[in-house]
Amino acid sequence: MSFDFPTETIKEGGAKAVVPKLSAYMKKPWDYAPSKAPVFYNPVMELNRDFAVLALQAHQKLLGRKVSVCEPLTGCGLRGVRFAVEVEGVRKVFLNDIKPEAARLAGFNAELNGVADCVEVANEDANLFLSRNAAPRKRFDYVDVDPFGPPVPYLDSAIRALRKGGLLALTATDMAPLCGVHPRACLRKYGGQPLRTEYCHELAVRLLVGCLAMMAAKHAIGIKVLFSHSIDHYVRAYATVDYGARKADKSIKKMGYVLHCFSCFHRETASGIASPLKRVCPSCGAKLSVAGPLWLGKVADKRFCSLMEREAKQRGLKQEKKILKMLSLVQNEAEAPVTYYRVDKVCDKLNLPIPGLKKVIDKLRKAGFQVVPTQFNSRGIKTDAPADTVKEFIAELAPKK
Numbered sequence: 001m002s003f004d005f006p007t008e009t010i011k012e013g014g015a016k017a018v019v020p021k022l023s024a025y026m027k028k029p030w031d032y033a034p035s036k037a038p039v040f041y042n043p044v045m046e047l048n049r050d051f052a053v054l055a056l057q058a059h060q061k062l063l064g065r066k067v068s069v070c071e072p073l074t075g076c077g078l079r080g081v082r083f084a085v086e087v088e089g090v091r092k093v094f095l096n097d098i099k100p101e102a103a104r105l106a107g108f109n110a111e112l113n114g115v116a117d118c119v120e121v122a123n124e125d126a127n128l129f130l131s132r133n134a135a136p137r138k139r140f141d142y143v144d145v146d147p148f149g150p151p152v153p154y155l156d157s158a159i160r161a162l163r164k165g166g167l168l169a170l171t172a173t174d175m176a177p178l179c180g181v182h183p184r185a186c187l188r189k190y191g192g193q194p195l196r197t198e199y200c201h202e203l204a205v206r207l208l209v210g211c212l213a214m215m216a217a218k219h220a221i222g223i224k225v226l227f228s229h230s231i232d233h234y235v236r237a238y239a240t241v242d243y244g245a246r247k248a249d250k251s252i253k254k255m256g257y258v259l260h261c262f263s264c265f266h267r268e269t270a271s272g273i274a275s276p277l278k279r280v281c282p283s284c285g286a287k288l289s290v291a292g293p294l295w296l297g298k299v300a301d302k303r304f305c306s307l308m309e310r311e312a313k314q315r316g317l318k319q320e321k322k323i324l325k326m327l328s329l330v331q332n333e334a335e336a337p338v339t340y341y342r343v344d345k346v347c348d349k350l351n352l353p354i355p356g357l358k359k360v361i362d363k364l365r366k367a368g369f370q371v372v373p374t375q376f377n378s379r380g381i382k383t384d385a386p387a388d389t390v391k392e393f394i395a396e397l398a399p400k401k
């Protein structure tokens with residue numbers, strides 16, 4: 001088969017794929033080649049696809065039967081083809097893209113990898129495609145929504161196209177709204193207020209999951225988050241769906257707000273969507289800022305992440321080290337408090353040199369506080385210590401100027 005644009009063959013995970021030759025679309029240094037090419041392909045998202053392969057395999061093993069998989073915005077098809085090639089127990093992979101060239105390339109890549117018999121490719125709008133598969137016996141065990149920007153326009157139909165207990169994977173690349181640079185856009189899209197704090201990446205995950213929880217609740221569906229991560233320019237969340245009004249109510253109970261004081265680093269959570277909110281910082285009397293409503297429940301499940309870890313150790317993926325580090329951090333902080341402190345930001349405010357992270361962790365732990373590093377920032381710590389104690393300990397440990 002030939003394509004009327006420059007292509008090259010690449011290898012990723014256990015698959016190979018013909019993709020647009022990105023160097024041909026880099027006319028100027030600031031050009032973003034993946035979206036200039038006639039079919040979307042972004043090599044930087046390999047890690048995102050690796051985690052998806054591991055999560056799908058863990059999900060399949062927990063279900064203990066063959067699964068059907070859907071990627072409604074597939075681009076060159078690499079993610080879906082990797083599912084068919086690398087994941088055991090996949091019955092069928094349904095790929096779709098609105099661009100005819102993308103659908104054609106995805107079909108070609110399925111053939112190239114010898115999995116054409118279990119990959120079906122469609123060429124229509126993702127919402128239409130998902131809705132056509134939302135009838136009880138057609139639904140999928142896994143839906144992976146990996147669009148440009150927010151996944152919100154596809155959430156409703158993706159939820160409806162999932163079987164009971166199915167796993168939904170969501171990518172959001174619109175970090176400017178989610179991290180509070182464009183707060184109105186975030187409120188509009190995700191239904192929650194973001195905040196430009198040092199822990200905005202965690203808030204981004206919680207806003208995304210909160211939006212999912214509220215959307216699922218409308219269909220009397222509850223959610224459980226199994227894994228989430230924040231890397232580079234995007235956040236990602238994996239959650240299972242379960243039918244039942246009570247389950248939906250239980251999810252809604254995990255919604256709430258984060259109240260933050262920009263003057264002294266104090267932060268606290270307020271459970272419930274309709275609860276009255278404190279306006280004044282109990283620590284310093286300054287005005288509190290509000291993020292939410294967002295998800296205050298867990299954003300990872302230890303057992304699921306350890307299954308992913310086991311899978312990661314067996315595959316010889318190129319970025320195995322990075323994957324294992326992330327999975328270990330995520331498991332370690334699965335039960336840690338909401339929000340984190342960044343040692344560098346605290347030092348910035350106190351005008352102090354930055355002490356080593358380990359020293360801060362040890363000191364807080366010795367004083368009896370819960371404290372763990374976080375996946376969200378290499379200088380971040382999650383702790384139940386009050387902001388004043390965190391500041392005091394950091395100041396004591398800061399190297400003398």
Ligand SMILES: C[S@@+](CC[C@H](N)C(=O)[O-])C[C@H]1O[C@@H](n2cnc3c(N)ncnc32)[C@H](O)[C@@H]1O
Pocket residue numbers: 039040041042045049072073074075076077078079096097098099102124125126127146147148
């Ligand atoms: C970020 S890319 C997908 C990348 C792919 N998931 C991967 O892992 O390589 C988003 C894709 O969505 C497709 N798309 C955009 N709007 C769509 C729609 N309404 N329905 C279906 N596909 C759409 C684009 O053509 C593009 O290929």
Ligand SMILES: [Zn+2]
Pocket residue numbers: 261262263264265266281282283284285286
């Ligand atoms: Zn304060």
